[in-house]
Amino acid sequence: MVLFKCVKCGRSHSKPLITCSYCGGLVRPVYEWFWNPRRGVEGIWGFRDMLPRLDRWIGLGEAWTPLIPSSRLFRDQTVYFKDEGRNPTGSFRDRAAALVVSHACSIGAKRIILASDGNMGVSVSAYSARCGLKTRILVPSSIDPVKVLLMKAFGGEVLMHDKGIDELVQLSRMYESKGYYNATSTLNALSIEGLKTISYELFLDLPSVREVFIPLGSGLTVLSVYIGFKELLEHGLINRIPKLIGVETCGNPVYSMLLGAGKHCYEKPFPGLSYKKPVLGRIVSDVLSRNGGVIMVNRREAINAAKLLSRLEGLFVEPSSAVALAGALKHGINDYGVVLLTGHGLKGPWMYVRGSRLRETRIFPGSTKHLILEILAENPGLTGYEVWKELGLKITPQAVYQHLRDLEDQGYVESRLSEGKKKYYITSKARKIIS
Numbered sequence: 001m002v003l004f005k006c007v008k009c010g011r012s013h014s015k016p017l018i019t020c021s022y023c024g025g026l027v028r029p030v031y032e033w034f035w036n037p038r039r040g041v042e043g044i045w046g047f048r049d050m051l052p053r054l055d056r057w058i059g060l061g062e063a064w065t066p067l068i069p070s071s072r073l074f075r076d077q078t079v080y081f082k083d084e085g086r087n088p089t090g091s092f093r094d095r096a097a098a099l100v101v102s103h104a105c106s107i108g109a110k111r112i113i114l115a116s117d118g119n120m121g122v123s124v125s126a127y128s129a130r131c132g133l134k135t136r137i138l139v140p141s142s143i144d145p146v147k148v149l150l151m152k153a154f155g156g157e158v159l160m161h162d163k164g165i166d167e168l169v170q171l172s173r174m175y176e177s178k179g180y181y182n183a184t185s186t187l188n189a190l191s192i193e194g195l196k197t198i199s200y201e202l203f204l205d206l207p208s209v210r211e212v213f214i215p216l217g218s219g220l221t222v223l224s225v226y227i228g229f230k231e232l233l234e235h236g237l238i239n240r241i242p243k244l245i246g247v248e249t250c251g252n253p254v255y256s257m258l259l260g261a262g263k264h265c266y267e268k269p270f271p272g273l274s275y276k277k278p279v280l281g282r283i284v285s286d287v288l289s290r291n292g293g294v295i296m297v298n299r300r301e302a303i304n305a306a307k308l309l310s311r312l313e314g315l316f317v318e319p320s321s322a323v324a325l326a327g328a329l330k331h332g333i334n335d336y337g338v339v340l341l342t343g344h345g346l347k348g349p350w351m352y353v354r355g356s357r358l359r360e361t362r363i364f365p366g367s368t369k370h371l372i373l374e375i376l377a378e379n380p381g382l383t384g385y386e387v388w389k390e391l392g393l394k395i396t397p398q399a400v401y402q403h404l405r406d407l408e409d410q411g412y413v414e415s416r417l418s419e420g421k422k423k424y425y426i427t428s429k430a431r432k433i434i435s
Contacts, residue, residue: 001014001107002016002029002030002031002052002053002054002103002106003029003030004016004017004027004028004029004030004189005027005028005029005030006020006022006023006025006026006027007025007026007027007028008020008023008024008025008026009022009023009025011023012030013027016029016100016103016188016189016190017187017189018186018187018188018189018191018192018279018280019279019280019283024282026280026283027189028189028192029052029189029190029193031051031052031053033049033050033231033235034049034050034235035049035050035232035235035237036049036050037050037200037204039064042059042061043059043060043061043062043063043064043098044059044062044063044095044098044099044194044197045057045059045098046063046064047063047197047200050197050200050231051099051193051197052099052103052190052193054099054102054103054106055105055106056102056105056106056131057098057102058098058101058102058105058127058130058131059098059130060088060089060094060098060126060127060130061088062087062088062094062095062097062098063087063094063095063098063197063201064201065082065083065084065086065087065201066082066083066086067080067081067082067083067201067202067205067206067338068080068081068082068083068313068315070313071312071313072312072313073308073309073312073313073325073329074333077333077334077335077337078335078336079328079333079335079336079337079338079339080206080336080337080338080339081309081313081315081338081339081341082198082201082202082212082338082339082340082341083315083341084198084321084340084341084342084343085315085316085317085321085341085342085343085344085345085347086344088126089119089122089123089126089150090119090122090343090344090346090347091119091122091123091342091343091344091347092119092195092198092221092340092342092343093119093120093122093123093185094123094126094127095194095195095197095198096120096123096185096190096191096192096194096195097120097123097124097126097127097183097194098127098194099190099191099193099194100124100127100183100185100188100190100191100194101124101127101128101130101131101133101183102127103190104128104131104133104181104183105131105133107181109133109181110133110134110179111133111134111135111136111179111180111181112124112128112133112134112135112136112180112181112182112183113135113136113137113138113172113175113176113180113181113182113183113184114135114136114137114138114172114182114183114184114185115137115138115139115165115168115169115171115172115184116137116138116139116165116184116185117139117140117142117143117165117271117272117274118139118143118144118147118271118272118320118347118348119147119272119342119343119347120183120184120185121137121139121147121151121156121158122147122150122151122154122347124137124156124183125137125150125151125154125155125156126150126154128154128155128156129154129155133181134155134157135154135155135156135157135183136156136157136159136175136180137151137156137157137158137159138159138161138168138171138172139151139158139159139160139161139168140160140161140162140163140164140165140168140274141160141161141162141368142271142274143160143271144271144318144347144348144350145370145371146346146347146348146349147271147347147348148160148371158392158393159393159394160368160393160394160395161394161395162395162399164274164276165274165275166275166276166277166278169184169186169187169279172184172187173187185218185220186218186220186275186278186279186280187279191220191224192220192223192224192227194224195220195221195224195225195228196224196225196227196228196231197228198221198224198225198228198340199224199225199226199227199228199229199231199232200228200232202242202338203229203232203237203238206336206338207238208336209242209336209337209338210242210243210334210335210336210337211242211243211244211245211292211333211334211336211337211338212225212242212243212244212245212337212338212339212340213245213247213295213324213325213327213328213333213337213338213339213340214244214245214246214247214324214340215246215247215248215272215273215320215321215323215324215340215342216246216247216248216254216255216273216294216323217248217272217273217274217275217278217320218275218278218279218280218284219246219254219255219275219278219280219281219283219284219285219288220278220280220284221340221342222244222246222284222287222288222292223280223283223284223287225244225340226241226244226287226291229241229242241291243291243292243293244287244288244291244292245292245293245294245295245327245328245331246284246288246292246293246294246295247294247295247296247297247323247324247326247327247328248273248294248295248296248297248323249267249269249270249273249296249297249298249299249302249323250262250263250264250265250267250296250297250298251264251265251266251267251268251269251270251298251299252269252273252274252275252276253265253296254275254276254277254278254281255281255284255285255288255294256294256296258281258285259285259288259289259293259294261293261294261295261296262294262296265298267298267299268299270299270302270319270320270323270348271319271320271348272318272319272320272343272348273320273323295327295330295331297323297326297327297330299319301326301329301330302319302322302323302326303319303322304326305322305323305325305326305329306318306319306321306322306325306345308325308329309322309325309341310345315341316344316345316346317341317342317343317344317345318342318343318344318345318346318347318348318349319348320342320343320348321340321341321342321343324339324340324341324342325339325341368391368393368395368399368403369403369406369407369412371391371393372387372391372400372403372404372407372413373407373412373413373426373430375387375390375391376413376424376425376426376430377426377430377431380424380425380426381418381423381424381425382423382424383421383422383423383424384397384400384401384404384422384424385397387400387404387424388400404424407430408424411427411429412426412427412429412430413425413426413427413430414426414427
């Protein structure tokens with residue numbers, strides 16, 4: 001059984017809390033660490049000697065992602081891209097999910113709860129499927145539709161709320177008293193253990209790495225990468241920790257404001273980067289102030305960076321990943337610098353279709369309307385109540401009727417009276433969106 005200990009006050013915990021319930025300090029698992037990477041071992045378990053000892057190891061071939069030198073964007077420099085989109089479900093969160101789900105299985109958990117605005121929900125659903133755990137995911141309505149699709153494809157139960165991700169993180173805690181194992185990334189200390197392996201791979205592939213540009217959302221990734229390098233430093237494998245540059249958008253400048261580096265621009269933040277009050281805010285701010293810094297970019301800069309990356313380097317990333325490159329382009333990056341690309345572009349492809357025949361997708365700020373259209377495409381002639389039942393989301397029937405009215409006003413749905421009931425059908429205009 002893995003034990004956990006607060007690095008600040010020293011108190012022990014039996015559960016993988018990420019912060020101490022007594023003093024708020026960071027909590028880490030207790031185990032013997034020694035450097036012994038095994039490239040021949042599949043997945044993250046090639047780092048098993050630097051990770052907590054578990055009874056079960058659940059894997060899908062995650063980790064060991066390529067470090068790709070820039071060919072055209074930084075042609076006069078030695079700059080690299082760490083492509084985490086190569087992981088099994090298309091994001092860096094597979095590293096965290098491998099550890100978290102393996103621990104849940106090792107202690108005999110039966111069901112998992114987590115709050116997620118995208119990638120962690122997809123990853124946990126996939127890894128839970130490997131060991132037969134039921135997973136319930138609390139998601140905000142602003143989530144990318146494709147991520148809801150993936151969660152459901154892996155057997156996850158999706159509950160959509162008209163709340164922000166910070167509120168859903170707190171809501172997930174309520175399920176713990178009902179016997180759920182909490183896999184929320186910003187609440188589970190084992191998330192750090194999985195994500196810190198990014199640092200190990202950077203050290204193995206580029207011992208001279210000088211700085212790393214990392215997308216900022218909750219700040220968990222920056223903290224994890226820092227801890228990985230700190231372990232290497234403490235064991236004499238490196239003589240300094242690379243500079244860690246967190247990048248966030250001005251639509252959600254949490255750390256920029258905490259460190260006095262920017263102002264809010266009132267843009268809508270990208271899915272995956274919309275934390276307002278991150279659990280690890282104080283701890284991450286300290287890491288950024290001592291070991292790097294924070295850069296703020298706008299949506300246009302991030303989208304342009306993503307398009308440059310795909311057209312000049314052949315690398316396809318989602319918007320929340322592109323902010324790291326936008327920061328490097330805006331701030332400048334040194335030789336032997338690395339841009340961390342956290343997720344594949346197919347996890348959030350909407351920005352690449354602007355101006356194409358699919359431009360109508362821009363009307364959907366969230367996923368509920370898109371899901372309604374998919375249901376009506378498969379089951380034409382449903383009543384509003386029947387659509388609500390098919391959705392299976394935690395929203396009211398009245399909210400579904402409002403969505404249907406909006407879709408009808410926009411020409412994506414038409415209604416017909418049949419046997420005294422209003423029934424709904426999608427239009428040809430809508431078929432272009434979901435085809």
